Amino acid sequence: MDRGVSFPAYVIEPQPFLPRAALRLGFLGLAPLAIAALVSLSQHHDTAVLGALAFSIYAAVLLSFLGGIRCGFELMRAPQNPNGVRLIFSALPALAAWALALFVVIVPAGIAAASAFAGLFAAQSAWDHRSARDAGAPEWYPLLRQVLTGGSMIVCLLIPLAAALQRI
Numbered sequence: 001m002d003r004g005v006s007f008p009a010y011v012i013e014p015q016p017f018l019p020r021a022a023l024r025l026g027f028l029g030l031a032p033l034a035i036a037a038l039v040s041l042s043q044h045h046d047t048a049v050l051g052a053l054a055f056s057i058y059a060a061v062l063l064s065f066l067g068g069i070r071c072g073f074e075l076m077r078a079p080q081n082p083n084g085v086r087l088i089f090s091a092l093p094a095l096a097a098w099a100l101a102l103f104v105v106i107v108p109a110g111i112a113a114a115s116a117f118a119g120l121f122a123a124q125s126a127w128d129h130r131s132a133r134d135a136g137a138p139e140w141y142p143l144l145r146q147v148l149t150g151g152s153m154i155v156c157l158l159i160p161l162a163a164a165l166q167r168i
Contacts, residue, residue, distance in 0.1 A: 018140050018147075025158040026148045029065075030155070032058050037158035039168055048167035050109045052159060056104040060105075062152070063097035066124050068090035093124045112163035118156035126150035 036058055039051025059085045068089035097120050104114050129142045162168045 018144055022140070022144055023147075027151075029062065030148055030151050033062060033152060034155045037155045037162075039163040040159060041071040041165065043167065045167065048162055049108065049111065052114055052162065052168045053105060055159060056111075056117070058113045059114070059120075059156075060094070060097035060132040061150075062080045063117075063120055063124060064094040066092050067094040068126070070124075070128070073132075074136055077134070077136045088121040089127065093120050096120055112160055114159045115156050117159075121149050121152045121156070130131070144151060 009046045032054060036055035038052050039049050040055060042048040042051060042107065071087060076085045076092060077083075100113065100116055100120070104111050125145050128137070128145045132142045132145075159168075
């Protein structure tokens with residue numbers, strides 16, 4: 001072995017399991033939902049109702065955003081001939097979310113129904129997880145969606161808690 005030959009020392013840093021930017025932005029996007037749900041636990045009734053309404057509207061915004069991502073994946077997968085059924089399914093959770101948000105705004109006694117957003121988040125996540133690879137999503141996308149959907153579903157449970165505590 002010739003000791004006169006030296007090789008440069010390379011430091012190989014492990015790649016993050018999830019891209020930090022995506023994870024940070026995902027949690028920042030989840031924060032207003034959590035804050036609104038926590039406001040719904042206020043002891044002041046009007047403040048609690050305002051929190052539940054803000055929660056419902058922001059949940060609809062998030063589901064619209066997720067539908068937009070799905071639409072984008074489909075357009076990237078087949079730019080010349082996107083699948084119409086997939087495009088429709090990318091919009092369904094958002095449309096259901098906006099209908100639910102409208103119901104919560106119009107029927108004050110139905111505010112506890114805002115917990116149904118958990119089901120819409122779960123449906124969107126299941127579809128994302130099942131079809132992410134075919135849709136052209138990055139490998140880390142299903143895991144990111146599981147983490148963020150789990151968080152949003154836990155947050156959704158604060159709404160029936162607020163109703164049970166008679167805050168809303």
